Amino acid sequence: MINFKKELLHITSQFFEETSDYSSALKEYKQLLFRISNEAINNVEHRNNVQLENGVAIGTLWAANCLDDLVRTYKFIRGIEVAIQEKTHQKDSLHILYAGTGPFASLILPFILRYADLNITYTLLEVNPLSFEALKSTIKKLGLETNNINFINQDATKYQFPKNFSPDIIVSETMQRALDSEQQVSVFYNLMSQSNSDTVFIPEKITLAIGTSSSENIKPDIQQKYYREHDKVFEVSKEAMNSNDWLFEKTSNKLSFTKKHTVLKEKELSTASEIVVMTEITIYKNEELIINESGLTIPKYIKDVSNNKKESLTIKSQYVIGVNPKLDLKIV
Numbered sequence: 115m116i117n118f119k120k121e122l123l124h125i126t127s128q129f130f131e132e133t134s135d136y137s138s139a140l141k142e143y144k145q146l147l148f149r150i151s152n153e154a155i156n157n158v159e160h161r162n163n164v165q166l167e168n169g170v171a172i173g174t175l176w177a178a179n180c181l182d183d184l185v186r187t188y189k190f191i192r193g194i195e196v197a198i199q200e201k202t203h204q205k206d207s208l209h210i211l212y213a214g215t216g217p218f219a220s221l222i223l224p225f226i227l228r229y230a231d232l233n234i235t236y237t238l239l240e241v242n243p244l245s246f247e248a249l250k251s252t253i254k255k256l257g258l259e260t261n262n263i264n265f266i267n268q269d270a271t272k273y274q275f276p277k278n279f280s281p282d283i284i285v286s287e288t289m290q291r292a293l294d295s296e297q298q299v300s301v302f303y304n305l306m307s308q309s310n311s312d313t314v315f316i317p318e319k320i321t322l323a324i325g326t327s328s329s330e331n332i333k334p335d336i337q338q339k340y341y342r343e344h345d346k347v348f349e350v351s352k353e354a355m356n357s358n359d360w361l362f363e364k365t366s367n368k369l370s371f372t373k374k375h376t377v378l379k380e381k382e383l384s385t386a387s388e389i390v391v392m393t394e395i396t397i398y399k400n401e402e403l404i405i406n407e408s409g410l411t412i413p414k415y416i417k418d419v420s421n422n423k424k425e426s427l428t429i430k431s432q433y434v435i436g437v438n439p440k441l442d443l444k445i446v
Contacts, residue, residue, distance in 0.1 A: 119256050120151055126224035128293055129191050136188045144181040147218045150255050151178075155217055164242050168271040168300035169439045174245040177216030178288070183413070186408040190221050191318070191376045193397035194285060197314045198225060198234075201282050202409065207233040210279035213270035213301050214288035215240045217248030221269070221285055226261055234276055235262040241269045271300035275308045276436040284309065292391040292414040293350070294320060294440050301432065302350055303360075319396040322441055324376045324429050325413065326386035341405050341413055343392055345376040347431045348441060373432040380425045387420040389429065391441055417445055 125146060126141035148155060158369045160174035181187055185206045201208050212222045212358040213237045219226075226236060238253075240246045246267040254257050266273065270286065283330040284305050289298035298320070306315055330338050348371065354360060378389070390413035403411045420425070 117379045118146070119258075120147055122223070122256065123227045126227060129188065129224055130195060130228070137184050140181060140184050140187055143220070144172060144178075147178070147220065147252065147430060148179070150252055151217065155216070155248060158218075160244055160248075162244075164269070165437065166241065166269055166297065167437065168294050168435060169267075169288075169297035169437070171214070171241045171245075171269075171297065174217050174242060174248055177214075177242070177245055178218060178220075180216065180374065181218075181220055186287075186403060186410055187220065189397050189401045189403060189408075190264050190285075190287060193316055193318075193399070194221060194225065194283070197283050197398050198229065199316070202229075205282070206282065207235070209235045209237070209238045209279075209281045211239065211284045211305065213239045213273075213284065213286040213305060214297070215245070215249055217245045218252050219249055221287065226258055233262075235264070237266060237279075237328065238265045239268060239270050239273060239319070241267065242268060244406035268371060271297050271304050274303065280310055281313060283303075287317065287410075289320070289410060291393050291410055291412045292441055293320065293348070293393070293433065294414070295438060297439070299350055299439060300369070300435055303355065303362075306352065306355060306363075309344045314398070315352065317395050319349065319397075319444065321346050321350075321355075322348040323392045323394070324378075324431065325390050325392040326367045326378065326382065326419070327390055327413065328385045328386045329387050334420075341390065341392060344378060344380075344382065345374070347374040347376060348433045351422060368433055371433045373430060376429040376431065377426045378429070383419055383422050383424075383427065386422075388416060389416040389419055389427075389445070391416060391443075397406045416443060 124141045128134040155178050164171040286301045288296050288301050288348045317342050323346045325341050325343045327339045327341050361370045392413050393411045428446050434442045
């Protein structure tokens with residue numbers, strides 16, 4: 115147990131050093147977490163997703179494999195570090211809520227070790243029962259169960275804060291590119307609508323935009339794609355939630371979003387080969403994930419327009435929540 119903890123502290127401390135090779139540290143981080151779980155996470159049952167009312171909670175193995183997206187993991191950890199540093203200068207005690215922890219709570223685990231001497235309470239919220247059991251086992255094997263950690267096996271889109279529960283920082287990366295399938299938007303709305311105005315949510319902002327790609331042959335047999343953003347059509351942030359673009363119907367208890375119309379003119383289409391949805395993420399302050407930097411920001415292909423004969427195209431878009439959350443698109 116002591117060895118695991120020592121090894122983990124050594125590996126994760128490298129994430130906070132400017133000169134370190136974070137990619138090899140992250141690979142070691144994942145290998146160690148799999149060792150702690152005795153590789154049980156590779157079992158077949160850990161591949162099953164959990165279908166919920168507001169989207170999918172991914173299977174335990176897939177949640178664990180999110181660590182393979184190195185830039186995403188590194189930048190989230192760096193963003194969380196900035197938020198914790200800011201909050202600890204403002205107050206003596208902190209409460210961090212992590213929704214959708216997966217089996218390892220991998221985005222918060224480095225801080226449980228790094229800030230063991232600070233007065234920080236952690237609430238770890240996970241809906242997938244197999245991930246939840248693996249999480250408790252991981253924390254126990256690391257000897258961290260006494261570190262002000264609460265475990266909650268509930269759906270983060272429905273979880274109601276207990277009395278006097280007021281998180282300072284909420285972390286939830288429950289998303290795919292283009293905000294497809296998973297619960298990010300519903301998780302954000304449910305947790306932030308119960309929070310104080312100064313609660314920090316990580317990621318701070320997610321934007322979806324209609325874009326186009328064009329290809330250029332940079333060398334024989336090598337094509338380089340270039341992406342151009344045309345129109346931001348959806349945003350997840352505190353500001354967006356309080357704007358007229360987010361509409362909560364109290365009678366039906368449903369959240370809906372305004373429809374957007376994007377017109378791509380003939381000139382814009384003349385150089386375009388595809389219409390795509392582009393995702394950009396502000397994790398916190400200066401930590402961002404831009405186009406193609408991570409699996410979360412790979413553009414989503416919508417339509418081939420390389421042989422487009424129309425003068426212009428109109429794209430109607432609206433984000434929808436339900437069993438299969440997505441940006442709903444119609445091209446006319």
